[in-house]
Amino acid sequence: xxxRALVVRIWxxxxxxxxxxxxxxxxxxxxxxxxxxxxxxxxxxxxxxxxNVPSRVSTVLQNEDATVTKYTSTADALAALKAQKLDxxxxxxxxxxxxxxxxxxxxxxxxxxxxxQKLELKLSxxxxxxxAKAVQQLQTQVQAMAKAQAQHTGVGQPTGQxxxxxxxxxxxxxxxxxxGTATHPAPPQLKQPTIKYLYGSANMSSFDxxxxxxxxxxxxxxxxxxxxxxxxxxRTTGTLERLVATPIRRWEIVTxxxxxxxxxTTVQAALIAWYSVDVLGMMMTGQFISLLVVTLLLSLTxxxxxxxxxxxxxxxxxxxxxxxxxxxxxVFFSGLFNLDTMAVWLRWLSHIMPLxxxxxxxxxxxxxxESLSSVRGDLVVLLGLSIVFMGxxxxxxxxxxxx
Amino acid sequence: MVTGENxxxxxxxxxxxxAVERRFGKKxxxxxxxxxxxxAEVFGLLGPSGSGKTTLVKLIAGIDEATRGVVTVEGVxxxxxxxxxxxxxxxxxxxxYEELTAKENLTFFASLFGLKGKDRARRIEEVMExxxxxxxxxxxxxxxSGGMKRRLSLAIALLHRPGVLIxxxxxxxxxxxxxxxxxxxxxxxxxxxxTIVVTTHVMDEAEKCDRLGMIRDGRLISxxxxxxxxxxxxxxxLEAAFLAYGGVRA
Numbered sequence: 314x315x316x317r318a319l320v321v322r323i324w325x326x327x328x329x330x331x332x333x334x335x336x337x338x339x340x341x342x343x344x345x346x347x348x349x350x351x352x353x354x355x356x357x358x359x360x361x362x363x364x365n366v367p368s369r370v371s372t373v374l375q376n377e378d379a380t381v382t383k384y385t386s387t388a389d390a391l392a393a394l395k396a397q398k399l400d401x402x403x404x405x406x407x408x409x410x411x412x413x414x415x416x417x418x419x420x421x422x423x424x425x426x427x428x429x430q431k432l433e434l435k436l437s438x439x440x441x442x443x444x445a446k447a448v449q450q451l452q453t454q455v456q457a458m459a460k461a462q463a464q465h466t467g468v469g470q471p472t473g474q475x476x477x478x479x480x481x482x483x484x485x486x487x488x489x490x491x492x493g494t495a496t497h498p499a500p501p502q503l504k505q506p507t508i509k510y511l512y513g514s515a516n517m518s519s520f521d522x523x524x525x526x527x528x529x530x531x532x533x534x535x536x537x538x539x540x541x542x543x544x545x546x547x548r549t550t551g552t553l554e555r556l557v558a559t560p561i562r563r564w565e566i567v568t569x570x571x572x573x574x575x576x577x578t579t580v581q582a583a584l585i586a587w588y589s590v591d592v593l594g595m596m597m598t599g600q601f602i603s604l605l606v607v608t609l610l611l612s613l614t615x616x617x618x619x620x621x622x623x624x625x626x627x628x629x630x631x632x633x634x635x636x637x638x639x640x641x642x643x644v645f646f647s648g649l650f651n652l653d654t655m656a657v658w659l660r661w662l663s664h665i666m667p668l669x670x671x672x673x674x675x676x677x678x679x680x681x682x683e684s685l686s687s688v689r690g691d692l693v694v695l696l697g698l699s700i701v702f703m704g705x706x707x708x709x710x711x712x713x714x715x716x
Numbered sequence: 717m718v719t720g721e722n723x724x725x726x727x728x729x730x731x732x733x734x735a736v737e738r739r740f741g742k743k744x745x746x747x748x749x750x751x752x753x754x755x756a757e758v759f760g761l762l763g764p765s766g767s768g769k770t771t772l773v774k775l776i777a778g779i780d781e782a783t784r785g786v787v788t789v790e791g792v793x794x795x796x797x798x799x800x801x802x803x804x805x806x807x808x809x810x811x812x813y814e815e816l817t818a819k820e821n822l823t824f825f826a827s828l829f830g831l832k833g834k835d836r837a838r839r840i841e842e843v844m845e846x847x848x849x850x851x852x853x854x855x856x857x858x859x860x861s862g863g864m865k866r867r868l869s870l871a872i873a874l875l876h877r878p879g880v881l882i883x884x885x886x887x888x889x890x891x892x893x894x895x896x897x898x899x900x901x902x903x904x905x906x907x908x909x910x911t912i913v914v915t916t917h918v919m920d921e922a923e924k925c926d927r928l929g930m931i932r933d934g935r936l937i938s939x940x941x942x943x944x945x946x947x948x949x950x951x952x953x954l955e956a957a958f959l960a961y962g963g964v965r966a
Contacts, residue, residue: 318823550809560801
């Protein structure tokens with residue numbers, strides 16, 4: 314009864330405050346759309362300048378979708394590179410390819426290097442094919458010789474001979490693509506392995522990869538701010554004191570807040586998830602309901618944490634100060650960025666961050682198609698954190714009424 | 717010091733404050749407070765701001781707990797949560813949800829006090845009429861003037877027909893006509909058996925109380941009816957009496 318009154322009140326307050334509703338519903342959608350636009354575009358096509366380069370090279374590069382421009386002199390290419398019209402130029406001098414990268418943007422540099430790698434593979438592939446042909450010729454010769462001699466002792470001979478041709482190609486190809494033994498001539502599959510994806514696909518964009526974490530982040534961030542500030546206002550305007558002068562129990566206040574904002578968060582989470590999956594086409598292999606459950610649990614953690622931390626703030630501005638302290642570190646540790654490259658002692662920090670568990674569960678559900686039961690570890694942690702924060706809230710309310 | 721003469725008769729009902737001390741950290745806000753409030757009387761707490769009036773009424777309202785000593789309301793030692801349903805409390809600051817309408821505020825608090833359905837709707841209408849806000853009940857509280865907010869706070873405190881009514885500076889910012897109406901209502905409630913505690917720093921309002929407690933620097937300097945206090949100090953008005961008790965001769 315009293316809890317219901319509190320829930321109804323929170324809903325009415327939200328209903329009267331249309332701007333906050335808009336913030337909670339539209340802002341995530343707006344930012345997700347922006348992120349989608351930025352990260353879901355096609356892969357970057359590097360701009361490469363060519364000086365004096367064999368036409369074979371330029372054809373291969375163009376096939377790789379690089380934007381190729383030809384320059385007559387190295388100086389011209391360098392000038393273009395300085396003017397940021399190029400990401401790199403390739404100079405062919407005395408039989409060697411020389412590459413100079415612009416280098417200020419690692420992702421662009423990588424795109425250039427990737428194209429160069431493909432170029433190298435293509436060129437050496439051609440040579441390997443030639444070499445393979447030569448080997449086959451040799452083999453047929455050897456077999457013919459063997460037949461002719463009608464002896465079975467000549468096995469060592471052809472090996473030595475093909476070994477030579479192997480060395481010759483080895484200079485051109487990468488070590489891994491060296492030819493096999495003569496008795497097993499290199500199958501063409503060796504150069505082009507069949508690629509299978511356990512999860513995801515070749516078409517998966519980086520948006521698909523960190524999208525799940527973003528969904529979790531928005532659920533967390535907006536609920537944290539709105540519930541925290543809402544409870545803070547309850548303190549600063551004196552209504553909390555008025556509230557505790559009624560027979561409401563302390564845990565009823567906390568539960569009312571959780572249910573009131575929880576109900577609203579459900580709507581928010583459903584909207585964000587629906588928009589991400591159905592409108593933006595974010596990769597979604599798991600069940601929609603699982604996604605909702607995780608988002609809801611994450612917002613519950615955000616809600617109880619927000620209410621708890623608001624106890625330590627005396628104004629809205631002080632509440633905002635928790636953003637760099639509580640929210641931003643979580644972004645870095647949420648899995649948005651790869652944690653494996655981080656120092657080991659730093660990595661344990663992620664285990665105290667709710668967003669890490671939410672992001673992990675959401676990724677497992679959306680990308681790997683896991684069920685709720687297989688991410689139960691994450692769910693238990695989130696629920697546990699919420700219960701701890703709720704308990705702390707009930708205790709801190711003692712400050713306002715002893716009974 | 718003039719104290720209640722029929723202490724024995726009032727120990728079961730009314731309000732008893734015994735040897736109460738309240739500290740906030742090292743700061744001693746109330747000390748050696750000892751007095752009774754009789755059932756169905758209007759008791760005024762008179763004192764300058766910062767004297768500890770609000771702290772004292774919070775102890776009586778059961779929101780705060782005394783560091784030492786005992787507060788009993790209607791025979792029950794405070795603070796007790798279930799007693800809060802029998803006490804009406806109006807805080808010094810208007811604790812209202814500004815983003816809600818007046819009616820929504822009242823509905824919320826009425827529900828917290830367990831009022832429901834038709835009874836709740838009727839009671840809300842009654843108290844709104846009482847504080848003369850019926851016409852503005854659908855307005856957002858943020859659009860209310862200071863006086864209107866004060867009246868709405870009072871209406872909320874009256875909602876559940878409490879047996880004990882505690883009002884912290886109830887008539888600040890209320891015009892004289894309405895102030896008179898409110899005092900008439902308080903008298904009527906008193907006649908029906910409600911015990912009323914009012915804090916004030918306005919002397920002419922103090923005159924309207926049945927009995928008064930004067931507080932200064934966290935100490936109760938005197939208790940008695942306005943007439944008794946004036947007679948005892950041989951002064952003509954309460955202001956002079958207050959000064960006299962404080963050791964200053966006007």
